[in-house]
Amino acid sequence: MKIISFVLFLCSFVFGMEYYSKLEPYNNYVVKSAVSGKIIFSNDEVEGKSVNKKTKIIEIDHAVDKIDLAQTKNKLEVLNSMLDIQEKNYNRLYKISSKSAFEKDNQKIQVLNLQSSKSDLLIKIANLEDTIKNKQLFEENMYIYNISVKKGDYVTPGTLLYESKDLSKGKLEVFIPISDYDSISNKTIYLDGQKSDLKIDKIYKVADSKHISSYKVEIVVDKPKVFSRLVKIEFK
Known part of the structure; x- marks a missing residue:
């Protein structure tokens, strides 16, 4: 249990030649108000849900x-x-x-x-x-993670309105030793022991500020079914 908690806290780590990462949405958006005004509509019904067609989320009196x-x-x-x-x-x-x-x-x-x-x-x-x-904010093909304002609230520029996430793709992040860069770049990626046709999407060729001897690697997963789960990643 302690090991799992430690993994979730760091999001990714390496054990031997195995890497672990939490599968997260590819893009996360924090939507803040650009104007001042009174909230006249807050779509609580879509909070925690995906909206597939253009849907009004927030409306400020105009x-x-x-x-x-x-x-x-x-x-x-x-x-x-x-x-x-x-x-x-x-x-x-x-x-x-x-x-x-x-x-x-x-x-x-x-x-x-x-x-x-x-x-x-x-x-x-x-x-x-x-x-x-x-003053009229719409979303389409997004997951509405959190709505921070209610009808009747007064907002000013910079006030957090809601957060949304792009669930069409997922992202795995791991930190590889700089010395392993050349050997890992062209290897096959296995997820939870299963061979995949995924490729490394990005390698940040500057040492990470926290993981000072590592490069950050991003792997994009198309249309994942479950997010926020721990995934074992192997390069073979």
Whole structure:
């Protein structure tokens, strides 16, 4: 029992020429809020489950943002009409030789001011659209591991919302002695005594910060049925 606990704590170790590692999801995601607001929807029903189709996980109140976006787009339409008129006025004024350079410059300044205001509105629209998007969070083909907020909670940027995991692939990590790198690289991988067609996915050719005389090796397992189990790995 003590040996098993020690193995689980280290995640991987070597005993003779046998390595052990805990099979973990290939990717783990920690989703934090990018905006501030009140949680108006928290999908507790999918917590601890896989979602195969696009599913809403969290929604933050964005009613005011949607009103602001609609009104800003209306302002942009009005400004575009004003800009069109002022540009036409400038083009006509520019062709009249009796008009002074001062009058022409003043008209040009009006056009430039409107163009600058248009740029500001376009930036505001883009920011509002991004904010609204960040207030509705969806997942697809993911396992929802943990939802940290409930309906009615108020969140700020950086608040943990939920965690998700990619279960389409698994990952095994072991640490091999640097001296074994050349001999292990091209060997057949056996998992729990069974020959496999798996290959080493990555070898980090810089000594690990904790395992100072070892390279970290990653093996990817496609569509594993059970995660978080201890797997014996052999290179033969």
